[in-house]
Amino acid sequence: MSTTSNSQNFRLEHDSMGDIAVPLQAKWQAQTQRAVENFPISGLRISKPLIRALALIKSAGAMANSQIGTLDPKIANAISSAAERVANGDFDDEFPIDVFQTGSGTSSNMNMNEVLATLASEILVDVTVKPNDHTNASQSSNDVFPSAIHLATASELKFNLIPALLELSASLGSKAIEFESVVKSGRTHLMDATPVTLGQEFSGYRAAIDYGIERIESVLPRVCEMPLGGTAVGTGINAPKEFAPKAIALLREWMDLPLTEARNHFEAQGSRDALVEASGVLRTIAISLYKIANDLRWMASGPRCGLGEIHLPDLQPGSSIMPGKVNPVVPEAVCQVVAQVIGNDAAVAFGGSAGILELNVMLPVIARNIIESIELISSVSIALAHKCVDGIEADVERCRNYALSSPSIGTSLNPYIGYEAAAKIIKRSLAENKDLRTLVLEEGLLTPEEADKALDVFAMTKGGLIG
CATH class of the missing domain: 1.10.40.30 (Fumarase/aspartase (C-terminal domain))
Structure with missing residues (x-):
């Protein structure tokens, strides 16, 4: 329930703790505003993939509640329609809460509940949709927010990272074929070793990326296990037994993901091991990328005083003082992404250790870091493929001379x-x-x-x- 305050720029909203002033045009309500004021920490908000996942869970939850009679179909339809608009990115600015907030993600769950309640009330006009009673029906932050992290992570892995890695694999594979007869000196310990072909080296790079894709596909089913239905502590209190299966079935259909209800809700509520495992896979892929990028830098070093076995595309001037200098800028970007992903993985692993009794209490920071890692690896893999690998040329004679020498x-x-x-x-x-x-x-x-x-x-x- 809201009333307009004396200020033209604010309105008063009420929750169980009393009244609080909320910006007049905001779609959020009292609990979101309290979180905004309580956590002026980093200026970092939850990611768009997580906003989308939360909205889709609310939409599926509303439909499931309608099917089992927990929610008036008219209200459920309004919530679902509002959630679709949020999932499409129409209201990203309505999610202002800092990543560093309450560890369960309750603030962001209530942010979503309030925004959807406001939008649904606008749709219905004559009905006030309530955040806790309607948009959060049969749910708790403790099962919804981790479910949203799993949904967002699974979606980003399948529809963002795997396609990006496939593009990089194809680029590396093309070069493996192109360079299959380019003989060069092998090197171990950075010292001369018996010959290899440049194509053999690139085939190894492609294999590393392909193994990374296999690792993602292996972990995906565990990431797709959703805690939804466990509500507060895993027992499912206040949630009809049919709720989670129906909601997850809808999400599975909408998202084209192998989503399942958690096999054990107490593990799913208290631990985030699948996300820790997935982050470890991302770290492994990042290490593969570092090896590839570093090798390219070594082989392209020069042009006169380095190895000079390959030439990378010239993309930009490399020095503000040395004319004509060109640097391996894309491999350097890859290496920096790897550093960030390794740091993110450490944060996810530490966050995963915060499963205390019935709940993990570092959910928002886990979400931020794992989703950022996926996005960074995806973007830099595309850049590496098309701005670097595709344009690599071999110095065939130099390679052969090294082999003979x-x-x-x-x-x-x-x-x-x-x-x-x-x-x-x-x-x-x-x-x-x-x-x-x-x-x-x-x-x-x-x-x-x-x-x-x-x-x-x-x-x-x-x-x-x-x-």
Whole structure:
């Protein structure tokens, strides 16, 4: 119930704690305003994917309540219609509460309840829809807010991150094919090793991304287990038994996700282990990205005094003082995203440890960090694919010269002359700056034909015995 205050810019709203002034045009009501005033902490609001997930849960909840007779169909339809508009992003500015708020997310749940109640009341005109009694019917913040985190996370994983990683995988796969015959020196410990092809390296990068997609698909069913129906402590008090199955069935249909009701509501209420696991998957993918980005930086280093095996697309000037300098800016952005994702994962893991008795009390910070990680990895993967990988060119001659110059190609001499003799030839090669073929011929260790076979750098990339 609201009344207009003396100020033209505010109105008075009432809740169980009394009256409070709310901005006149705001769709939220008293409890949201209290949270706004209580938590002037970071200026960070809950994410749009989480707002959307909360709205969809409220819409499905209203429809489920209508079906089982808990809510007047007219009110339920109005709530659902209002929730659709919120889910579409029409009222994102109506969710002003700081991320760092009450640990259960009650403030944001009530924010959603109040906004939907206001919008639904506007639709009905002659009926006042109440936040607690109507939009929160059969629900508690303690099951709705974590359910919304799971829903938002699952949706972002499936419809944002997986497609982005598939694009990156395709770009890396194309380069693996393009570079399949570009032989180069392998390197271990940053030291010369036996030859590989540039294509083999890129095939490894693609595989790492593909494994990341497999990891997401593996964790997705557990993320899709929803605590909805547990209400306050997992027992489901005040929620009809049919409520959660009906609401989740609607969400499953709307979202095209494998959503299920939690197998055990007490685990689902007190723990956020599936989100911790999912964040760990994101960290693993980030580590894969770091390896790829770092390798690209190393191989593109130069242009004169580095490895110079590949050339990355020139995107922007690299220095305010050194003319003509161009830097690997996209790989550097990737590396910074990885740093953020690792930090986010630490926050999610710590937040996950805050499951105290019947409730985890770090839900908003878990939500913020895991959703941010998904969005960052998704965006930077697209950038890496199309602003970097797609335009990579190989310096074929330099790569081959490195392969031929590597003393480690002497490894293939082992089956012919033995390890110790090969080691002596390699040391002499380094000391005298002569190639291995010349030396084995000088010492009469191999015939020219045997030397050509044993020191075929491209054949070495195929494994097995050479020659």
